[in-house]
Amino acid sequence: MSTYFPSGKDLAGKRKWFVVDAAGQTVGHLASEVASILSGKRNPAWTPFMDMGDHVIVINARRAVLKGAKAEQKMYRRHTLYPGGLRETTAAEMFAKTPDRVITLAVQGMLPKNKLGKAMAKKLKVYADGEHRHSAQRPQAYELTPRYESKPNQAKPNQD
Numbered sequence: 001m002s003t004y005f006p007s008g009k010d011l012a013g014k015r016k017w018f019v020v021d022a023a024g025q026t027v028g029h030l031a032s033e034v035a036s037i038l039s040g041k042r043n044p045a046w047t048p049f050m051d052m053g054d055h056v057i058v059i060n061a062r063r064a065v066l067k068g069a070k071a072e073q074k075m076y077r078r079h080t081l082y083p084g085g086l087r088e089t090t091a092a093e094m095f096a097k098t099p100d101r102v103i104t105l106a107v108q109g110m111l112p113k114n115k116l117g118k119a120m121a122k123k124l125k126v127y128a129d130g131e132h133r134h135s136a137q138r139p140q141a142y143e144l145t146p147r148y149e150s151k152p153n154q155a156k157p158n159q160d
Contacts, residue, residue: 006045006052015123016054017139019132022103023063025144030064031106033144038120039111051119056142057134058126061099066091076105100126 018037022030036042040052066074074091094102103126111117125134 004045006047006050008050010045011052017057017134017137018054018142019057019059019139020142020144021060021130022058023060025064026067027064027102027106028067030058030144031103031110034058034103034107034124035110035120037142038107038123049116051116053120053123055123055134055137055139056125057132057139058100058103058124059130059132060128061103061126062095062128064099064103066095071095099128 020030020034034056037056038053040046040050040054043052046052071092072090076089076091076094078087079085080087091102104121104124107124108117108121111120125132
């Protein structure tokens with residue numbers, strides 16, 4: 001009996017499309033879940049050096065949430081490649097102008113930094129509002145797993 005090993009031919013045409021609603025979700029939790037789908041880690045035949053992931057459409061990026069003081073303290077930096085060309089933008093400013101870019105950068109930061117990661121990132125589509133143009137692919141709704149739900153303090157029983 002031989003071990004199953006996936007090939008590129010096996011994946012052709014079998015990638016699924018998922019729609020994730022970002023409304024009310026924290027950016028970090030959303031990005032980690034989406035990166036997991038894009039890399040294919042939810043696929044039982046996952047292989048670290050192959051792009052096994054599915055396509056993801058993120059809608060309502062404008063309604064995602066940054067927890068704590070990240071909106072004012074988190075900085076996005078880029079350089080124009082000219083002397084003195086460092087440009088800095090806070091997360092609040094970036095969210096106001098291009099909320100889809102905040103989600104995209106968060107997801108790309110959780111993917112591999114090589115050709116494989118770039119191929120995975122191409123399967124991500126982010127939209128600021130609730131509408132997308134990929135209805136022809138018949139995407140399935142994807143519910144995010146709940147993150148550390150707060151539980152009320154429970155009284156400890158007496159140990160007499």
